[in-house]
Amino acid sequence: MPLFDYRCSCGARFEKLQPSWRSPDPDCPACGASTSRMPPAVSLAGGARPPAGPDQAPTSWEATGRGDREYVAQWRRTLEHRERLAEKYPELSTRRDAVAAHEGRFERAPLTYRELAQRAAASGDATAAAAEAARSRTGSGFGSGSGSGDGGAAPTGGTGGSSSGGSSGAGGR
Incomplete structure (x- = not known):
């Protein structure tokens, strides 16, 4: 139609x-x-893309062209433009929570400090809260890519893959 x-x-x-x-x-x-x-609108191949976000920004001195001022200034302008767009279009906002654990059971759904604090609020024991989060991430789907992080990522609003935080940085990208 x-x-x-x-x-x-x-x-x-x-x-x-x-x-x-x-x-x-x-x-x-x-x-x-x-x-x-009305006459049909002209359709061009391709599409609009938002500017690069914090996940694509350089994370080391070498990646900034060894501190090249022009390169750093260009990235700052790009990130500020992305922030202004994210205010208008919330789907572009990047949630960045500090990551407490990102290896092993937390590989597909990193454990953020926010989630750890929520889990530890009742008992006050962060170690037990981390163990509980690890148990919630294991199950029948672990390792197959289907649902390994469903249980633990829910309390934080789905911070899963976009919360590189800073501890894993550019390692896996």
Whole structure:
């Protein structure tokens, strides 16, 4: 079914799926008057991409061109632009929590300090909380890539793969 753009004399614009290009133009949803089909928009190959985020930024002195001022300034402008876009489009925001453990059972779903503190709040024992988080990440799907981190990542709002935090840095990227 083709998607067409319509406009009304009242100023309303909308899109509507039609069974065929020969289908009659629908009435305006705002005022009920007859509408006219707008010419199709030009479609170009490719798409828009947001600017690079903190996960793509250099993490070492060597990666910044040995401290090249222009390169560092360009990255700062890029990251500031990304932050401004993230304020407008929350899906672009990158959640960055400090990682307490990222190896072994926590490889696919790192244990963040926030999750560790939430788990340890009742007992006050961080060691027992870490062991509990490790147990929650084991199960029938561990190692197969399906659900190994479901239990432990839920309390933190799904910080899983995007929370490099800083302890693992550029190691696996």
